[in-house]
Amino acid sequence: MSFLQVQDIHHTYFTRDSATTALSNISFTVEEGEFVSLLGPSGCGKTTLLTIISSLLKPTQGKVLLENEPISTSKNEIGYMLQQDYLFPWKTIEENILLGLKLSKQLTDASKSYALSLLSQIGLGGVEKQLPKQLSGGMRQRVALVRTLATEPKLLMLDEPFSALDYQTKLKLEDLVSNTLKQFSKTAILVTHDIGEAIAMSDRIFLFSSRPGRIHKVFEMPEELRNLSPFEARRHETYSGIFQTIWKELELLESKTE
Known part of the structure; x- marks a missing residue:
C-alpha cells in the first residue's frame, strides 16, 4: 500500500456561462519519505491538484488517500510552505x-x-x-x-516556496529544506516552474501537459543525484542531460498551446 494515492482525479471549474476542465485522469502514488515535483506549462493545473490533494478543494471526480484513508487537513496531516511566508x-x-x-x-x-x-x-x-x-x-x-x-504533518505541500527569493538565497534554501525533510523522513510534493529546482530536489518529476492537465511523462531521478544535496546535484555530470531532456519535452508541450 502506497503512502499517498491519487486516484483518477478529474476537475472542472463551472461558472454561470462556462465550464473549464483543469485536470483530467490524474493517477499516481507517492511513497513515504519520497519527494516529488509537479512541473508543466502555466495553467496546466499543478496548483489545482495540490489544493485537491490537501483536501481544500473537492474534485469533480476521483479521490485522494493518505495511508489508505481519505486525506484531511483537520487532522494536521498537511503542512504548507508557500511563495510568501505569510x-x-x-x-x-x-x-x-x-x-x-x-x-x-x-x-x-x-x-x-x-x-x-x-x-x-x-x-x-x-x-x-x-x-x-x-x-x-x-x-x-x-x-x-x-x-x-x-x-x-505527514505530508508537506511546497507551492513555489523559493520563487520570490534571489538566486543565491534560493540555492541555500533548497539545500536547507531538502536536508531538513530528509532528516525528518518527510514526504513532500513541490509545485515549481523551475526545471533545475525539480531535478535537484526530487526523487521523481511529474511533467504535466497543458489544460486540461494530464500527466505527460514521469522522470525518475538517478540514485547518484538523489543522494546529493540540491546544490551538488546541479553540478553533477548527469544533471545537464536530464535538464535538456525535460526542457525539450516542455518546449514541445508549450508549442502545442500556441
Missing part, C-alpha cells in the same frame, strides 16, 4: 512558529520546546523575540518552514 508582522518569530500548534490545540511545553529546537537547528536560534521585518526574506522562509514542521 508571517504575521505584529507577532514575534516565536509567536509565529507556535501559531499552528495553538490553532490545532497541540501547544504544550513539549511541542513548544520542539518548535524552538527546530528554529535553532536551522540556524535561527536567538531570533525568537524579533519581528519578521527584522529578518531577511530567506530567514523568514526558514521561519515559515519551522512553523510548517512544528505540527509534525
